[in-house]
Structures are given as C-alpha cells and as structure tokens.
Amino acid sequence: MAFRQRFARSLLYTSGAAVAGGGILYYTYRPRNIPGSDSAVVPPFGYGADGKFHPPRFPKVKSRAEQIADLKRSGGSKGASATSTPQNEDDVYDLLVIGGGATGAGVALDAATRGLKVAVVERDDFSSGTSSKSTKLVHGGVRYLEKAVWELDYNQYALVKEALRERKYFLETAPHLSSWLPIMLPLDKWWKAPYYWAGTKCYDFLAGSEGIETSYFLTRSKALDAFPMLKKDNLVGALVYYDGAHNDSRMNVSLAMTAALYGGTVVNHLEVTSLEKDANGRLCGAKVRDLIDEKDGKKPQEFNIRARGIINATGPFTDAIRKMDDQEVKEIVAPSSGVHVILPGYYSPQKMGLIDPKTSDGRVIFFLPWQGNTIAGTTDAPTQIEYNPVAGEKEIDWILSEIRHYLAPDINVRRGDVLAAWSGIRPLVKNPNAKNTEALVRNHLINVSPSGLLTCAGGKWTTYRQMAEECVDEAIKEFKLTxxxxxxxxxxxxxxxxxxxxxxxxxxxxxxxxxxGAHGFSKTLFINLIQHFGVETDIAKHLTESYGDRAWTVAALSSPTEQRFPVRGLRISPLYPFVDGEVRYAVRHEYAQTAVDVLARRTRLAFLNAQAALEATPKVIDIMAEELNWSNKRKDVEWTNTVKFLESMGLPKSKLGATRKQVESGKMDFKDSVEYKMYSRHDQPGDELESDLKGAPGIKKEAPANR
Known part of the structure; x- marks a missing residue:
C-alpha cells in the first residue's frame, strides 16, 4: 500500500512537472504573428488581363496653399480678429493643435479619425525637434522594468506594460517604418546570467500576446559569432531580447500625412505668435505667421485661426506656449539633453543591437544598427532649451569611451568615425523628489488651464498613440465636442x-x-520595384522601407539614369540609397518647404552623415527650386540655412563657411592636421606601408599610386 502511494505520488509529481514544462515550452515557442511579417493587405500592383500595367491611384493631400486657405476661413474675413465670427460656423475648427511632432501629429490623426475638424500648425517642420532625435527604438523599457521590481514602483511597471502594448500597435500600423530588432546584453560574470535571464523572461511575460519573439541565452562562442566586434576578455555569454526599431521622422511625417488624408488641416512653417481669448477669458483661437514668406523675401502674412479648443503639444517648448496663455504659470517641463552619435555600419552587425545596462556612471547606453550605419547613445543631463542644440565634445567623447569598453581592442574607436552627432531635448515631466533627470519617469501629463489651454507634455515615441488618445478624450470632455x-x-x-x-x-x-504606405507593404515589395522600374536593390529596399506602397510613386518620380542598369534613380549622395525622386515626392506629397526638410526629415541623410549631406545640398536645392520656382536669392538663403543646420548634426567647424562652389568642386579639406585627426575617417595619404614604397607591380614609380 505504501509503495503504491509513493508510486502514485511520484507519478503525480512527474506528470505535473511535465505539464508545467510543456506549458512553459509552448508559451515560449508558440506560433506568433510577428508584426510586419504578413503579406501586403493590398495585392501588389501589376499587369492586368489586358496585358497592361495598372499603376496605383493613390489619393493626394491638399496643397499647402489650400490648407492655409482653410485655416484663414476659420478666422473670418482677412484681417479679422480671432473673436470675429467666420462667414460659416462650420469653418471653425473643433481643435487647433500647436506642434507637429509625434504627439501633435498623433493627436491630429486621432481627432480626424473620430470625425472632428482638426488643424495642426508647426513653427518649423514635422519632427523638426525632439521627435527626430530619438534612439529609434519602439520599446517597453527594460531598465524601467528593473526599477519597477527593485523599487516596488507600480507606476514604472504600468509604464512598461502600456509601452509593450503600444509597441505592437506601432509595428502593426506602420510595418514599413518599424521592425523588430534583437538586442544583445553581454555578460561578463556567470552570476549575472540568471539575474538578467529572469529580467528578460519577465519582459517577455509582460508583453504576453503583444510580444515579438522570446529572449534567449547565447554561449560565449555564439555571442561572438553574432556580434564579432565584442571584446572577448571576461565575456561568458550573452542574453538576447527583442524590441522594436523605427524611422522616427518618417513615422512623424506619415502620421501628419495620414491625418491630412482623413481631412485634417496640416501646415508646417506656420508660427503661433499669440493666443486669443473671448469676452469670458476662454481661449478661442490663435494668431499665426507664415515663415515661408519670410524666406522668399516677402512680408510674412499673418492671420487668425478660430477653434473651440486648443491643444499645446510643443514638446520642450511647452512652457513657452503656456506662458502665452498665462505669464505667471509655473513651468512643468524639465528639459534633458540626449546626445547620439552615428558611426559606420561596420561597428555593429546589420541585424543585432547591443545594450550596456551599467555604464561607468550607472546609465544605460544603446548601440544599434540603423539605416546602414550604427547609432550609439544616449546621454542624459539637464540642459537649456534651444532650437537646434549642438552635441558637445564632452558628451561625444563619453559615448566613444563607453563603446571602447565592450568592443574588441583591435577596433580603433576614433573621433573621425563619428559621421554625425546630435543633441535632442527630452521634455520630461518634472518630479520634485528626483535628484537628477535620469530618475524621471518618461510618462506624460495632461493639464488644462483655467482659460482652456489643454497641454500634453512628456511621454516617449512608443506611447505617442496612447498619449494622443487620452489627450483627445480629455479635449472632447473639456470642450464639449461631439x-x-x-x-x-x-x-x-x-x-x-x-x-x-x-x-x-x-x-x-x-x-x-x-x-x-502601410496597406501595400510587404517584405518582398522591393522585388516588384526592381522588376518594374529597374532600380538598384539597395535603393528598392530603402524606398519600400521608407515609403511603403508609396515607393511606386517615388520610383516613378526618379530620373532615368541613361544606363542599361539601373534604369531609374539618380542618387543625391553616392554613399547612400537616397534618390532624386524622394526630393520631388517630399515637395509634392509631404509638404517639404526647405532643403533641411528633405535632408533631415524626409530622407535621413543629415542624421546619417553630416558631410555627405553638405555635399548633397546643391542637388537638393536645385531640384526643389524647379518644383517650387525658387529665385536665386531663395536658393542662397537655403544654402546658408542648411549649412547652419548641419552644424547641429556635427559638421566640422571649418566647413561651416563653405560656399556652394567649393562643395561642388570637391576641394573642401580640413584646415589643419588637428582637425584632420578629429574628423577624417582614414589615415593621411602620407602614411604608407613599407611595401608600398617599393612601388606596386606594373605601376610606374611616378604614378599617383606611388606618390
């Protein structure tokens, strides 16, 4: 009897363990519908039964002039005050959103798809500020989860949970602009393996059905095979977990264009100069100024916009708009500087990122593949608010120093390998108990002033949609909208x-x-582009991953090469897959108004390589001049403004005074050996190997190769 009981108990335990183990295995390796891996919702365009190719017929957004005309109608007759009555009450907007970054564009799309009449105005360009200067991740926040556990902080936990849900929505609604990315966490001590394994598995568990792929452990040899650049010393293995990556400014532009297609009025380079109130002290509109007129040498036109509710979504400049409403209001934004550097693609594998969870000063640094290059960052320090902040050498040196700690010693991490560097200002919500900005939660705050200014501040890219939803919910309630x-x-x-x-x-x-762009996108769409337009493979992939199904239009706008192959697509830079058709598309379909709009936000050339962007500027200006009928004076203005902007992207100081003629001649050089050592990507030509001095076979002694 006792034997039977022991046997039954053992069988029960074994069966229970088997069921539990099987459940864990199934949960870990269950079939997943990974966002972006599905076929296109819309079948690829191609040849019909009649044997003719049927190109797509995409709807167009209103022109910028038409959008401005709509704004003017809301304010009544020309020159009328914001409190005057428009000719038609239907012309009054339900919501006027100030700020065209991720939050503002997200709010505009949310409101437009709820049937509200919405307008968004942006002083510069969509994503011209913080929204274009992120780490390019769509993530829940592994470090926030660690804090939530150790500090028993439910708010941190809720932030991670919300972000993981939003990550899935992000990847599903914009599969062409976002994708999953494995991120490696190197281990230098064995005891760290179970600690970080538990953390990454907890991250997987929290993601639940919103998960991408499950995390896994790599042995030392497997880790080095996946990331050959790693330092071998003390490496015992690595953990790999999954998060999302995206093209931030193109995502922002797509949000704005989608809102415009759904009926929203979306205008960039339109500055709010004042807020207007009615007789009861409630906000009812704003006065704006068109900054493009000023660039054309004209007097900027000013006019009024009327709206039932005004939303302040200006990121770091939140308090400036709030003070237009009330000069005495207390500031709610704690600006923090985040510096990133761009390195050549050979610094990281093409499909694997890396995280250092504990840098020399306790912060976290990411090292990720992006657009063919490698992005490293970020710093986190209090800063002053300015329009185009410049990354300081101290911050750049710190990032490079941290990189050296985990890369193999035979990889010479040089200042000259920094192709671009920028500083973004994070609009963190203040926490009076925090000792430094790094300890602030990247959460958002929605606040309504007594006069009715609704402010949405803080947050991060991953949760832009949730922020917008809550903001519009509050606006509907506050302004009694239907x-x-x-x-x-x-x-x-x-x-x-x-x-x-x-x-x-x-x-x-x-x-x-x-x-x-999302509906017709698939991972194989680039093949259709190659077969129909005869574009190069890297260009076809770039176009489909930047424009989705609109790549058909971009390719059609690209110039013939007059070669057997490729047939279309003249590069604006020989180093990158950006082509002339993108410039035309940006002007005609994405409201690009300046060369910087194209170089920085429609293409990402300025963020990838500041010197390459400088060299491409003449081509971009000439194409835009044809499209927008610019005068020679306007072209000069564009040159000056673009070079000045590229300073904030890390352009060497000696090139800030470069003329167009110098750049086009290709005779720009570094002013001295110190600058050459700092910015050049290679050794000076005079540094020769001993074998070179004897002359290469078949080459005359006086030939350039032997000089």
Missing amino acids: PRPVTNAPNISGSELIDDGARLNGSCQTHQVKLV
Missing part, C-alpha cells in the same frame, strides 16, 4: 479591396488605422 462617424473615409490604399479593421464610428481607432 465625435462623428467618418462617412467619407479616403481610399488611402489606392484599392477598393482594403479593410484595415478600423471602425470609424467616432471612437478612437488609431490602434487599427494603418498609416499612409
């Missing part, structure tokens, strides 16, 4: 077959509304 079903939804996909699951019934549907 959402309406969208009955005339645009045919964004260019096909009648599409149904992306969004029920545009007046409720928030941005978790299902696919952004412009």
